Amino acid sequence: MRFKLKKSYVEDLRLFEYRSSLMWYLALLAFLAVFPFFAGTYWVYNFMLAGIYSIVALGLNILTGYTGQISLGHAAFYAIGAYTTGFLTTKLGCTFWLALPLAGMAAALIGLIVGIPALRLTGIYLAIATMGFAFIIDQVILEWKYVTNGTNGLIVDRPTLGPISFNSDQAYYYVILLFVVLFVWITKNFERSPTGRAFIAVRDSEVAAQTMGISLAKVKTTAFAISAFYTGFAGGLFAPLINFIGPDNFSIMESINFIVIIIVGGIGSVHGSIFGAIFMTFLSEIIRLGKDVLPEAMQRMVGFQGAVYGLILMAFILFEPLGLYGRWLKIRFLFEVFPLYRRDTFRKKRKFYRSERSR
Amino acid sequence: MFLQQIASGLALGCVYALIALGFVLIYKATEVVNFAQGEFMMLGAFVALSLMTGAKLPFFLTIFLAVMIMGVFGMVLERMVMRRLVGEPIFALVMFTIGLSIFLRSIAGMVWSTDTFKFPTVFGKSFTQIGSVTISSMDILVVSITAALVIILYLFFKFTDIGIAMEATSQNQFASFLMGISVERVFNLIWAISAMVAAVAGILLAPILFIHKDMGFIGLKAFPAAVLGGFGSIPGAIVGGLIIGLSENLAGVFLPAWVKDVFAYIILIAVLMVRPEGIFGIQEKKRV
Numbered sequence: 001m002r003f004k005l006k007k008s009y010v011e012d013l014r015l016f017e018y019r020s021s022l023m024w025y026l027a028l029l030a031f032l033a034v035f036p037f038f039a040g041t042y043w044v045y046n047f048m049l050a051g052i053y054s055i056v057a058l059g060l061n062i063l064t065g066y067t068g069q070i071s072l073g074h075a076a077f078y079a080i081g082a083y084t085t086g087f088l089t090t091k092l093g094c095t096f097w098l099a100l101p102l103a104g105m106a107a108a109l110i111g112l113i114v115g116i117p118a119l120r121l122t123g124i125y126l127a128i129a130t131m132g133f134a135f136i137i138d139q140v141i142l143e144w145k146y147v148t149n150g151t152n153g154l155i156v157d158r159p160t161l162g163p164i165s166f167n168s169d170q171a172y173y174y175v176i177l178l179f180v181v182l183f184v185w186i187t188k189n190f191e192r193s194p195t196g197r198a199f200i201a202v203r204d205s206e207v208a209a210q211t212m213g214i215s216l217a218k219v220k221t222t223a224f225a226i227s228a229f230y231t232g233f234a235g236g237l238f239a240p241l242i243n244f245i246g247p248d249n250f251s252i253m254e255s256i257n258f259i260v261i262i263i264v265g266g267i268g269s270v271h272g273s274i275f276g277a278i279f280m281t282f283l284s285e286i287i288r289l290g291k292d293v294l295p296e297a298m299q300r301m302v303g304f305q306g307a308v309y310g311l312i313l314m315a316f317i318l319f320e321p322l323g324l325y326g327r328w329l330k331i332r333f334l335f336e337v338f339p340l341y342r343r344d345t346f347r348k349k350r351k352f353y354r355s356e357r358s359r
Numbered sequence: 360m361f362l363q364q365i366a367s368g369l370a371l372g373c374v375y376a377l378i379a380l381g382f383v384l385i386y387k388a389t390e391v392v393n394f395a396q397g398e399f400m401m402l403g404a405f406v407a408l409s410l411m412t413g414a415k416l417p418f419f420l421t422i423f424l425a426v427m428i429m430g431v432f433g434m435v436l437e438r439m440v441m442r443r444l445v446g447e448p449i450f451a452l453v454m455f456t457i458g459l460s461i462f463l464r465s466i467a468g469m470v471w472s473t474d475t476f477k478f479p480t481v482f483g484k485s486f487t488q489i490g491s492v493t494i495s496s497m498d499i500l501v502v503s504i505t506a507a508l509v510i511i512l513y514l515f516f517k518f519t520d521i522g523i524a525m526e527a528t529s530q531n532q533f534a535s536f537l538m539g540i541s542v543e544r545v546f547n548l549i550w551a552i553s554a555m556v557a558a559v560a561g562i563l564l565a566p567i568l569f570i571h572k573d574m575g576f577i578g579l580k581a582f583p584a585a586v587l588g589g590f591g592s593i594p595g596a597i598v599g600g601l602i603i604g605l606s607e608n609l610a611g612v613f614l615p616a617w618v619k620d621v622f623a624y625i626i627l628i629a630v631l632m633v634r635p636e637g638i639f640g641i642q643e644k645k646r647v
Binding site for chain 1: 635
């Protein structure tokens with residue numbers, strides 16, 4: 001058992017709860033830093049993808065996890081970021097390092113524009129409206145050929161910085177690692193800032209938040225803008241990673257994939273975003289491992305991967321609504337209180353009735 | 360040309376209306392938005408196709424059986440899965456039904472392969488000429504079946520005990536529970552009815568489009584219809600579906616070609632900005 005005696009409020013706000021956790025994170029960082037030296041290209045590439053998904057998941061978590069707004073259209077922001085980078089670097093000859101923040105800004109601007117009408121909408125209406133928005137952006141990508149080249153797509157090269165070229169996977173890995181660490185750090189600080197707490201207050205009760213002097217309009221639009229910035233930035237990193245972007249990369253399924261990442265990882269937590277991104281990136285790998293166990297006839301079926309994907313999503317919502325991070329917390333709790341753990345501590349409280357109609 | 364587009368828009372609108380009706384029925388009673396409604400429709404079409412080409416049953420018996428099978432499917436789904444999710448937040452429910460739709464689509468791909476199928480038409484290619492407008496008999500069938508279904512549902516909700524119980528549940532679940540209505544049974548039946556309506560929509564859509572495992576994506580286009588009519592209003596779903604079907608077809612004529620595909624969503628966003636409660640909707644106030 002481990003007890004933490006807190007003597008002041010500042011201790012509650014520390015970035016690392018224990019000194020040992022700082023050590024663990026530094027060890028993880030050191031491991032990630034030397035990772036490309038011994039791992040194959042395949043693993044490095046997938047880690048980069050997981051890194052980009054982590055940034056998206058962090059952004060989506062700020063909107064959905066912290067502020068409680070559903071978005072089924074985040075692939076649109078991702079696309080805006082990717083195409084802004086692609087357009088600026090290939091057609092206007094702008095440097096990648098300027099194009100990248102601009103990609104985030106462009107997405108944030110659109111996010112702001114989407115956020116304003118979204119003020120009037122809640123719950124399911126917001127989900128449908130953001131989905132409609134994503135479909136419209138999809139069509140714009142197809143039609144605005146001057147910027148996007150339509151179905152032909154854009155070929156985006158990896159960036160260079162002075163004499164250093166990030167052309168190889170190993171080199172570009174460090175760019176992504178840097179930004180992932182940066183965004184995690186920003187999010188972790190944001191979560192503990194007054195603005196971040198205002199976001200969480202809005203999620204838990206809009207009316208209560210308003211009575212405390214929080215402006216709903218401001219919080220919701222900022223949440224959309226910040227979330228879009230993260231996603232756009234990730235899109236900007238994604239374009240040079242796969243070298244080629246076309247309309248297929250940003251379909252409605254990608255939006256759903258982003259939400260699945262945060263659900264599987266754990267909604268409303270930084271750890272969850274990372275866990276979810278890694279899990280979903282390596283899902284096909286995990287499925288392949290599982291396939292050996294199953295009969296051969298099943299392995300050859302076309303929709304197998306999709307079926308597993310759908311099942312995982314449903315299973316997490318049914319059995320583990322707090323995601324992988326929730327499971328990790330439970331396991332940690334078990335060890336922390338070791339002899340006193342009771343099985344019912346985390347039992348899901350069954351609810352029998354919920355209504356948002358007041359009639 | 361103009362009238363011709365209206366005629367075919369009407370038939371397409373009826374299919375949207377039927378899918379939207381499926382959303383609305385479930386949403387009204389259980390406050391769940393079923394994103395898998397389009398996949399229910401797809402399953403209905405595939406079941407009908409199998410019965411017709413595999414078992415070689417006559418057309419009307421096929422329709423009847425397919426609708427019944429989907430009804431049982433809806434019931435089982437509600438009993439086994441959806442009932443465990445009562446009281447969960449909206450976000451979880453939305454994502455659950457999306458997961459369900461992905462799952463059903465994959466399963467359909469496994470069972471019926473990913474090929475495109477053509478539904479054998481029973482009425483052949485006969486056309487009726489009214490003035491300058493040519494209407495295929497299939498379109499007439501679509502419109503008349505939709506109309507008949509709406510009348511049946513209207514009578515059901517107005518005059519049968521279970522229908523009135525459903526209406527009561529959708530107005531106030533807790534109060535109707537206290538009045539002795541079995542809310543569980545109402546939920547169960549409403550999922551069955553919704554799946555049956557989806558099956559009808561699937562069978563009607565099959566000759567217009569083709570049968571494919573991804574045909575359920577058209578269900579996403581029925582959302583604008585449901586929202587336009589006011590989510591939770593049965594006449595609203597029908598009117599919304601017709602408006603979306605008509606305006607989409609007319610947009611294809613008068614506006615650049617690419618607008619047609621997203622016109623439904625443009626309407627959707629416009630409606631949500633101006634009048635989020637839709638045409639027939641009642642503004643729902645959130646409880647503190």
